Amino acid sequence: MKEVVLDTETTGLSVKDGHRIVEIGCIELDNLIPNSNNFHCYLNPERKVSEKALEVHGYTDKFLADKKKFGEIADEFLLFIKDKRLIIHNAEFDISHLNNELQIAGKEKIDIKNVIDTLDIARDKFPGSQISLDALCKRFRIDNSKRKKHTALIDCELLTKVYINLIDQKEPSLNFFSGDVDNTDIKFEIANNYSKKIIKPSEEEVKLHKNFLKNFLKKNYFS
Numbered sequence: 727m728k729e730v731v732l733d734t735e736t737t738g739l740s741v742k743d744g745h746r747i748v749e750i751g752c753i754e755l756d757n758l759i760p761n762s763n764n765f766h767c768y769l770n771p772e773r774k775v776s777e778k779a780l781e782v783h784g785y786t787d788k789f790l791a792d793k794k795k796f797g798e799i800a801d802e803f804l805l806f807i808k809d810k811r812l813i814i815h816n817a818e819f820d821i822s823h824l825n826n827e828l829q830i831a832g833k834e835k836i837d838i839k840n841v842i843d844t845l846d847i848a849r850d851k852f853p854g855s856q857i858s859l860d861a862l863c864k865r866f867r868i869d870n871s872k873r874k875k876h877t878a879l880i881d882c883e884l885l886t887k888v889y890i891n892l893i894d895q896k897e898p899s900l901n902f903f904s905g906d907v908d909n910t911d912i913k914f915e916i917a918n919n920y921s922k923k924i925i926k927p928s929e930e931e932v933k934l935h936k937n938f939l940k941n942f943l944k945k946n947y948f949s
Contacts, residue, residue, distance in 0.1 A: 729755040729842075730765075730806070731813045731889065733881040734820045735783040738776040741826040746771035747796060748785050750824075751878025752806060755813075758890055765806045766879055768793040784875045797831040804833060812836070815859055815885050817843035844885060847892045859884060866891040 731753045738745035752765040768785070770793045775785060814820050817838070825835040848857035855861070859881065863870040868887045872880055927935070 727811055728809075729758075729811045729813055731755060731760075731882045731886045732807070732820060733814070733878040733885065734823055735785065735876060735878055736779060736823050737771045737773055738779050739819075741822055744773060745776070745779075745823070746773055747823050747827055748775065748779075748790055749783070749878045750799075750803065751882045753879070753882045753886055754806075754810070755886065758895060760883075760886055763806075764879070765803065767799050767803075769799070770795050782876045796827040800828065800831040800833050804828075807836075810840075812841045813844060813885065813889050814841055815844045815881075815888070817841045817845070842889075844889050844892055851892065859888065862888045862892070 733751050734747050735749040736745050736747050747769055748771050749768050750765065753760050754763040754765075755761075768790060770790050772795065774787055775790070780786065821836055821838060821841060828835050844862075845857060848862055852865070855865075860870060860873070862868075863884055866888060868884060868891075870884055873884065
């Protein structure tokens with residue numbers, strides 16, 4: 727079964743306060759390996775972005791004003807996630823906003839049964855520890871230096887790596903994947919490579935070693 731790592735950015739925290747989605751990012755995984763089938767869009771939320779949300783993602787009302795509305799991309803989005811399991815960090819937040827947008831657009835809501843919440847996995851695995859995305863990146867030694875602001879695709883890229891570590895899988899390398907995969911933007915490496923580098927001796931070193939052995943064998947160390 728294919729999976730989709732998903733993240734959203736919004737105008738504020740609660741749909742009860744009328745907040746809307748301003749960005750959706752999705753990365754498709756095929757056997758835990760991201761492929762070139764991604765989905766991303768900025769959205770006109772038809773309302774102002776709250777000051778706190780602006781501090782988080784930096785998307786201004788002016789920037790979002792000429793973007794498509796959710797209703798215009800709803801069918802494309804639903805087609806992209808169809809029959810795929812969704813991987814989300816703090817799924818309650820994203821799903822509540824997505825289902826609110828789908829309801830406004832007159833579309834069928836997302837079934838929570840098709841969602842894996844990495845926040846729940848992390849809470850069970852590391853009880854009492856910090857389990858934010860940044861904290862988990864630090865725990866698994868995942869470079870999150872690009873995360874200056876919360877942006878959906880960067881967060882999806884980081885969550886993909888976190889998810890793989892949370893389920894105790896080795897982080898896959900796209901170098902081992904055969905097929906039409908565009909790995910220009912997203913690359914994965916094995917976190918720890920414990921193989922030792924083999925260094926071959928030079929001709930001079932081989933010669934010196936042979937001379938040493940000759941001298942060693944001439945001497946009787948057991949007399």
